[in-house]
Amino acid sequence: MAKMRAVPIAAPGAALEIVERDIPDPPTGSVRIKVQACGICHSDSMTKEGLMPGMQYPRVPGHEVVGIIDALGAGVAGWNEGERVGVGWHGGSCGYCDNCRRGDFFACQTVTRITGVTYDGGYEEYMVAWASALARVPGELSATDAAPLMCAGVTTFNALRNSGARSGDLVAVLGIGGLGHLGVQFAAKMGFRTVAIARGTDKEALAHQLGAWRYIDSRACDPAGELAKLGGAKVILATATTGNAMTAALGGLGVNGTMMVIGAEGSVNAPAALLLTAKRGVKGWYSGTSIDSQDTLAFSVLTGVRSMNEVFPLDRVREAYERMLSGSVRFRAVLTMGE
Ligand SMILES: [Zn+2]
Ligand SMILES: [Zn+2]
Numbered sequence: 001m002a003k004m005r006a007v008p009i010a011a012p013g014a015a016l017e018i019v020e021r022d023i024p025d026p027p028t029g030s031v032r033i034k035v036q037a038c039g040i041c042h043s044d045s046m047t048k049e050g051l052m053p054g055m056q057y058p059r060v061p062g063h064e065v066v067g068i069i070d071a072l073g074a075g076v077a078g079w080n081e082g083e084r085v086g087v088g089w090h091g092g093s094c095g096y097c098d099n100c101r102r103g104d105f106f107a108c109q110t111v112t113r114i115t116g117v118t119y120d121g122g123y124e125e126y127m128v129a130w131a132s133a134l135a136r137v138p139g140e141l142s143a144t145d146a147a148p149l150m151c152a153g154v155t156t157f158n159a160l161r162n163s164g165a166r167s168g169d170l171v172a173v174l175g176i177g178g179l180g181h182l183g184v185q186f187a188a189k190m191g192f193r194t195v196a197i198a199r200g201t202d203k204e205a206l207a208h209q210l211g212a213w214r215y216i217d218s219r220a221c222d223p224a225g226e227l228a229k230l231g232g233a234k235v236i237l238a239t240a241t242t243g244n245a246m247t248a249a250l251g252g253l254g255v256n257g258t259m260m261v262i263g264a265e266g267s268v269n270a271p272a273a274l275l276l277t278a279k280r281g282v283k284g285w286y287s288g289t290s291i292d293s294q295d296t297l298a299f300s301v302l303t304g305v306r307s308m309n310e311v312f313p314l315d316r317v318r319e320a321y322e323r324m325l326s327g328s329v330r331f332r333a334v335l336t337m338g339e
Pocket of ligand 1 (some may be wrong): 063279
């Protein structure tokens with residue numbers, strides 16, 4: 001049997017180790033992808049550290065996958081060998097449960113498929129993915145350009161386009177990291193008066209380069225007060241990973257303003273009076289399904305939005321993961337499988 005390199009996590013907390021494995025065959029309803037690139041996302045730590053309930057090991061992480069379909073399982077319609085596809089966090093849906101039939105495919109009840117969590121993800125040379133998880137990747141994007149858009153990209157793009165903000169509205173992006181540097185670009189290209197909020201002055205020039213209209217240094221001033229001076233935000237896209245940062249910005253929402261929470265850690269402390277006096281709200285947003293990813297890729301081609309990446313060959317997976325985890329990577333780490 002032909003072999004490949006893969007990075008299965010042996011047990012919660014185990015090290016990232018490259019091993020040789022058999023190249024898998026795709027079962028009914030799935031395809032095999034020859035992986036070209038896979039982004040490293042902070043949520044990969046859920047797999048590495050066993051932070052999701054009911055996880056089974058060994059498990060290969062990775063949910064920002066781009067590659068070429070090289071084999072089709074039985075019963076797969078609409079996809080062909082040789083097509084370039086991407087797979088994100090949403091690993092597929094059944095199509096028949098109540099949530100699926102209401103169109104909430106992301107909340108599929110029968111098969112909770114999460115790429116790199118409930119089945120093996122993209123830290124490997126060949127990956128099997130469910131056909132319902134596939135997005136088409138346009139030829140204008142390189143594999144390393146497209147990979148981070150499969151999670152960081154769709155999460156920010158989809159949250160913004162579903163936030164209720166309209167062209168010309170004041171939209172703040174809280175945190176200029178892996179998610180935020182994409183959020184600022186998308187917000188600016190969507191025609192929002194885009195305000196970037198980060199700690200310190202280091203990222204000010206970059207924020208403007210990415211399209212921000214204003215920059216708020218949350219270390220030097222009160223972000224809520226500054227947003228209020230600008231008229232109050234229609235939307236705050238909270239990419240920050242601390243609850244304190246989100247809580248500090250909340251008062252910057254204007255009338256009918258919404259904080260869209262996509263940073264997956266911490267808790268927002270929302271005083272009742274603050275919410276009800278101006279009909280402010282706090283809402284979480286799930287990244288999106290495969291068609292949302294495909295829309296993200298198409299919008300990125302159209303507008304020139306790109307992730308800023310540090311690219312590593314699979315051999316350097318440990319170093320790449322460490323750089324992501326320590327927050328020192330600028331701004332996304334991407335693995336390539338190498339030819
Ligand atoms: Zn992710
Ligand atoms: Zn379902």
